[in-house]
Amino acid sequence: DQQVKQNSPSLSVQEGRISILNCDYTNSMFDYFLWYKKYPAEGPTFLISISSIKDKNEDGRFTVFLNKSAKHLSLHIVPSQPGDSAVYFCAASAGSNDYKLSFGAGTTVTVRA
Amino acid sequence: NAGVTQTPKFQVLKTGQSMTLQCAQDMNHEYMSWYRQDPGMGLRLIHYSVGAGITDQGEVPNGYNVSRSTTEDFPLRLLSAAPSQTSVYFCASSSGTQRSELFFGSGTQLSVL
Numbered sequence: 370d371q372q373v374k375q376n377s378p379s380l381s382v383q384e385g386r387i388s389i390l391n392c393d394y395t396n397s398m399f400d401y402f403l404w405y406k407k408y409p410a411e412g413p414t415f416l417i418s419i420s421s422i423k424d425k426n427e428d429g430r431f432t433v434f435l436n437k438s439a440k441h442l443s444l445h446i447v448p449s450q451p452g453d454s455a456v457y458f459c460a461a462s463a464g465s466n467d468y469k470l471s472f473g474a475g476t477t478v479t480v481r482a
Numbered sequence: 483n484a485g486v487t488q489t490p491k492f493q494v495l496k497t498g499q500s501m502t503l504q505c506a507q508d509m510n511h512e513y514m515s516w517y518r519q520d521p522g523m524g525l526r527l528i529h530y531s532v533g534a535g536i537t538d539q540g541e542v543p544n545g546y547n548v549s550r551s552t553t554e555d556f557p558l559r560l561l562s563a564a565p566s567q568t569s570v571y572f573c574a575s576s577s578g579t580q581r582s583e584l585f586f587g588s589g590t591q592l593s594v595l
Contacts, residue, residue, distance in 0.1 A: 378522075381508070400580060411573050412486070412586030413525070420581070458524060468513045468538070468576045470584065474523035 372396040373461050375473035383481050388446040389474050390476050392459030395440065399461040403470065404433060407456045416457070417444070449480045484508050488573050489586035495563040503558040503590050505573030511585075512551045513578040514556040517540065518569040519589075525572065531556055532578060563594045 375387045376397045382388045390404075400421040405413035419426040419442070426433050432445045446453055459473040489504045507514065513528035527540030531550040543569060547559040556575075560567060573587040 373524070375524075407525045410588065412574075412588050414586070418581070460525075468515070468578055468582065468584065469527060469530060469542075470525075472517075472526070474522050474524040 371397075371471075371473070373459055373471045373473040375476050377457050377476050378474070379467075379477045379479070380479060381479045382449045384451060386454065386478070388444075388449045388478055390444040390446075390457050390459075390478070392442045392444075392473055393439060393440060394442075394461050394462070394471075395463075396463065396471070397440070398463040400464065401462045402433070402435060402442050403460045403462075404431075405458040407434045407458065407475070413458055435450055442458075446478075449478075451480050451482060454480045486573055486575050486585050486587035488571075488590050490590060491588070492591050493593070495560075497563060497594060499563050500559070500561050500569055501563065501564075503560075505558065505587060506554050507556075507573075507575040507585070508554065509575060509577075509585065511575035511577050512553070513576040513582075514550065515540070515574050515584075516546070516548065516556070516558045516575075517572045518571060520569050523535065528558065528571075542583060550564045556594065558562060561587075565594045567593060568594045 402414040403418040406416045435442045451477040456475045460470040486507045516528040517525040529548040531537045571590045574584045576582045
């Protein structure tokens with residue numbers, strides 16, 4: 370049973386607008402959350418992370434929000450650029466085992482010119 | 483700057499054949515792992531290693547063997563391939579320190595006929 374869920378398989382957004390990707394988790398032991406980005410024929414690459422002691426982390430155009438009570442996190446990309454077209458995976462880990470990640474199924478983002 | 487190197491990139495096997503997927507990293511990382519990516523399932527952890535001589539099972543270990551004789555290498559063995567093992571396989575490594583990032587290889591696309 371998947372403990373990290375990304376319920377939107379795809380998202381299409383116009384260049385310059387905001388992309389919002391959502392992720393839900395069920396395991397209350399998760400305390401570290403990450404987003405990975407993947408281009409075709411490449412491996413995933415780390416994008417941004419957030420610890421459970423925070424509710425927001427920002428890095429340039431990327432911001433991750435965490436709502437622990439709802440077991441929900443989101444990734445905002447502002448403004449969206451054509452190079453952001455990729456698959457985005459939400460991932461989570463628990464305690465000191467933060468190298469063992471549980472991944473969501475991914476959301477494919479397409480940025481339209 | 484090689485990072486994590488996986489070979490081969492593509493492989494076609496017949497049911498019952500055996501093969502080894504190779505993974506090497508040059509970052510002196512203690513932690514290495516294997517994931518498989520399937521449509522709608524995200525990445526699932528197969529096996530992992532926290533150092534040379536130490537391996538453990540992940541979420542989906544059946545049908546796969548691993549060993550870790552050196553820090554650099556972490557091969558994944560399929561002893562008797564099955565169609566259910568058709569997938570994209572990713573090797574990853576991490577320094578293993580808390581909140582450290584996972585670095586992924588570019589993947590091996592495996593088809594079992």
